[in-house]
Amino acid sequence: MKNLIEIPQKKELIYKGRYLEYHLDHVTLPNGQIATREYLHHPGAIAAVPLLDTGEVIMIKQFRYPTGSVILEIPAGKLEAGEEPLTAVRRELIEEIGYEPQKVTHLISCWTTPGFTDEIIHLYLASELKPCQGELDPDEFLEVVTFNKADLLKLLSTPGLIDGKTALALALVQLRDLW
Amino acid sequence: MKNLIEIPQKKELIYKGRYLEYHLDHVTLPNGQIATREYLHHPGAIAAVPLLDTGEVIMIKQFRYPTGSVILEIPAGKLEAGEEPLTAVRRELIEEIGYEPQKVTHLISCWTTPGFTDEIIHLYLASELKPCQGELDPDEFLEVVTFNKADLLKLLSTPGLIDGKTALALALVQLRDLW
Numbered sequence A, B: 001m002k003n004l005i006e007i008p009q010k011k012e013l014i015y016k017g018r019y020l021e022y023h024l025d026h027v028t029l030p031n032g033q034i035a036t037r038e039y040l041h042h043p044g045a046i047a048a049v050p051l052l053d054t055g056e057v058i059m060i061k062q063f064r065y066p067t068g069s070v071i072l073e074i075p076a077g078k079l080e081a082g083e084e085p086l087t088a089v090r091r092e093l094i095e096e097i098g099y100e101p102q103k104v105t106h107l108i109s110c111w112t113t114p115g116f117t118d119e120i121i122h123l124y125l126a127s128e129l130k131p132c133q134g135e136l137d138p139d140e141f142l143e144v145v146t147f148n149k150a151d152l153l154k155l156l157s158t159p160g161l162i163d164g165k166t167a168l169a170l171a172l173v174q175l176r177d178l179w
Helices: A085-097 A149-155 A164-175 B085-097 B149-155 B164-175
Strands: A007-016 A021-028 A034-041 A045-050 A057-064 A069-073 A076-078 A099-111 A120-131 A142-147 A161-163 B007-016 B021-028 B034-041 B045-050 B057-064 B069-073 B076-078 B099-111 B120-131 B142-147 B161-163
Touching (some): A045 A099, A045 A164, A069 A161, A085 A142, A142 A149, A164 B099, B045 B085, B045 B164, B057 B085, B085 B099, B149 B164
Parallel strands (some): A045 A120, A161 B099, B045 B120
Antiparallel strands (some): A007 A021, A057 A069, B099 B120
């Protein structure tokens, strides 16, 4: 196997944000040359497809400021410090849609965009949902919408823009015939 | 439909990197409160599943500095200024694997991580591949590897970490029975 490794020589923290950190590192390339690498440090995230006993899926619509638009997504959220992914799934589903899952099935864990961030997202199917009282963070605003399987599959072949984690999670639920 | 829109009031450019820009905006929330939103501006990207006439797929292994590891991915790259996605697909496949596609089929276009970046990635299936002379950027190092369909499908059910765009593109090729 070829040597592909880049070795850090000097690390700079350019900006420490509310939960993201922007880094600029100087690295030695496999050929001995020096280059810079810019990246975001991210705490990691989870997302889950909440599947009702009726076969319908609960989705959310949310204004995503960086995109300038309202996006249809499965419930998702960042991991809090030291939080286990499964704890975060339960917390986010209660907060965002007011359901507590009795069963959580792992779908996949991914690097979201390994070119510029270390973010890992863990995707799940959440089922046997029990309604409960949710409460959103004070700066979160969203609309809860329910979709049936046929409409969700149509989303996967839309020519328009779709949320990446949502597309991947729905594709895996379909491939594994989990609904 | 609920009002979900956040209105920018003040925009700060925190850092302008080589191709990423880190922004911090102050916004008015739907309830009138003020909050801050941090995000990365990204030029957009493409990725493609290069399918040989034999049914095998050409992948690359690359050290992705933010993740600290060598990752298996389909060929991908950022859009250059004003570049059409299809032009970028052709360019990246020539550069990274030394093949020129005669046929390119759109799979999906996604927001990669709409919580903190405006990055859009366009995913394709690239087929009818013609070998040609590739040339990598001077700071790019990668290993080209060929996988058969069975091994690619196994990747989708690995408990380990996988690249998100690669997982989504392979899942869609399988769902649409394109190989």
